[in-house]
Amino acid sequence: xxxxxxxxxxxxxxxxxxxxxxxxxxxxxxxxxxxxxxxxxxxxxxxxxxxxxxxxxxxxxxxxxxxxxxxxxxxxxxxxxxxxxxxxxxxxxxxxxxxxxxxxxxxxxxxxxxxxxxxxxxxxxxxxxxxxxxxxxxxxxxxxxxxxxxxxxxxxxxxxxxxxxxxxxxxxxxxxxxxxxxxx
Amino acid sequence: xxxxxxxxxxxxxxxxxxxxxxxxxxxxxxxxxxxxxxxxxxxxxxxxxxxxxxxxxxxxxxxxxxxxxxxxxxxxxxxxxxxxxxxxxxxxxxxxxxxxxxxxxxxxxxxxxxxxxxxxxxxxxxxxxxxxxxxxxxxxxxxxxxxxxxxxxxxxxxxxxxxxxxxxxxx
Numbered sequence: 403x404x405x406x407x408x409x410x411x412x413x414x415x416x417x418x419x420x421x422x423x424x425x426x427x428x429x430x431x432x433x434x435x436x437x438x439x440x441x442x443x444x445x446x447x448x449x450x451x452x453x454x455x456x457x458x459x460x461x462x463x464x465x466x467x468x469x470x471x472x473x474x475x476x477x478x479x480x481x482x483x484x485x486x487x488x489x490x491x492x493x494x495x496x497x498x499x500x501x502x503x504x505x506x507x508x509x510x511x512x513x514x515x516x517x518x519x520x521x522x523x524x525x526x527x528x529x530x531x532x533x534x535x536x537x538x539x540x541x542x543x544x545x546x547x548x549x550x551x552x553x554x555x556x557x558x559x560x561x562x563x564x565x566x567x568x569x570x571x572x573x574x575x576x577x578x579x580x581x582x583x584x585x586x
Numbered sequence: 587x588x589x590x591x592x593x594x595x596x597x598x599x600x601x602x603x604x605x606x607x608x609x610x611x612x613x614x615x616x617x618x619x620x621x622x623x624x625x626x627x628x629x630x631x632x633x634x635x636x637x638x639x640x641x642x643x644x645x646x647x648x649x650x651x652x653x654x655x656x657x658x659x660x661x662x663x664x665x666x667x668x669x670x671x672x673x674x675x676x677x678x679x680x681x682x683x684x685x686x687x688x689x690x691x692x693x694x695x696x697x698x699x700x701x702x703x704x705x706x707x708x709x710x711x712x713x714x715x716x717x718x719x720x721x722x723x724x725x726x727x728x729x730x731x732x733x734x735x736x737x738x739x740x741x742x743x744x745x746x747x748x749x750x751x752x753x754x755x756x757x
Contacts, residue, residue: 421614428613432605446609453613454621519596526596545594545601577593585589 405469412460420460424453427470430548431477437542438481440531448484452477467556474549474557522585529579537572544569693720700724 403422411419431452436445455476456463463472530538543554544565555562587595692703700720707713 417614417617420617421610424613425610428605428610432609433601433603436603437601442603446605449605449609450613450616454616457617519599522592523596523599526593527600530597530600541597542601545597547598547602573590573593577589580589580593 406465409460409463409465409469412457417457420453420457423469427473428453430470430546431473433546433548434474434477434543435481437539437546438478439485444484445481448481449477451484452480455480468553470549471553471557474553478558525583525585526576526580529576529583532579533572533575537568537575540565540568541572541576 403419405423405426408419408423412423428449431449432442432445435448435452436442439445439448452473456473459476463469467475530541533541540554543549544551549557551562551565554560554565558565689704689706692705694701694703694717702718702720704716704718705713706715
């Protein structure tokens with residue numbers, strides 16, 4: 403069943419049809435939210451709110467963009483609002499700031515190469531956190547591989563050229579900082 | 587693997603984190619329960635309360651704060667100016683009446699004696715003179731002057747009763 407058909411059925415009150423959309427795009431939405439808020443648990447909270455908002459506003463979906471792009475636009479606004487909220491600022495101020503922000507997912511058994519890769523991932527995650535928000539967000543959203551620059555541009559309301567430049571600049575700064583750490 | 591590829595690999599590994607297994611079920615449950623977005627009504631309420639408290643605190647401090655020096659001067663001088671412009675002019679004090687007598691005092695050395703000569707003079711030109719011999723100690727402080735000369739040492743204007751002339755034989 404296509405996205406458009408699922409949307410039509412959800413508009414008619416079919417919650418199961420919307421549930422299929424949730425299954426289909428849950429990872430995309432969680433990753434996009436994580437690109438902004440950083441932490442996995444907070445990203446999942448944001449993503450849940452995104453789907454609830456989308457369900458309530460499904461009548462406003464006109465089909466001009468794809469469902470994925472529509473969800474990305476909602477996710478971006480919701481994640482930025484979440485990050486700016488007072489409660490989140492207070493929580494992050496109190497926390498040590500070193501807990502699982504952009505931490506790579508855990509793996510069951512790690513070999514030597516995997517351990518080395520995981521160390522590098524931790525270091526990269528730590529350095530990514532030091533980048534300015536607009537570079538970090540564009541870099542991490544692009545790194546998900548879920549969206550083209552045109553889709554990102556349409557959802558975020560930022561020109562595709564600007565997004566490409568931000569990603570490029572973020573990578574340049576990231577590499578420069580990693581080289582100073584003698585990782586390569 | 588070159589550094590750029592290793593960075594790409596690490597970034598993808600970080601960004602590709604999937605949603606948890608129960609995520610979809612939680613969303614479905616919330617939709618079925620008719621749950622709204624739990625986006626937080628209480629931070630908005632807390633922010634509103636904080637804003638009200640801030641305004642109240644500012645108002646309280648503004649009320650308690652002493653006025654600036656310029657304001658104090660303005661508050662002090664403004665009523666005075668108004669009073670001056672509105673209040674009737676105070677009555678002038680009457681000028682003092684002309685004194686009936688004036689008195690001058692001289693020290694005179696006459697024939698080897700020194701005396702204080704006090705002359706009382708009326709406005710009509712009448713005058714009376716009194717002589718008072720000085721003590722030897724007082725006479726020493728009188729500057730050396732020629733015999734029979736008179737030196738004005740004091741001049742007092744005050745209402746006086748007529749002075750009874752002394753006898754010149756006292757000198």
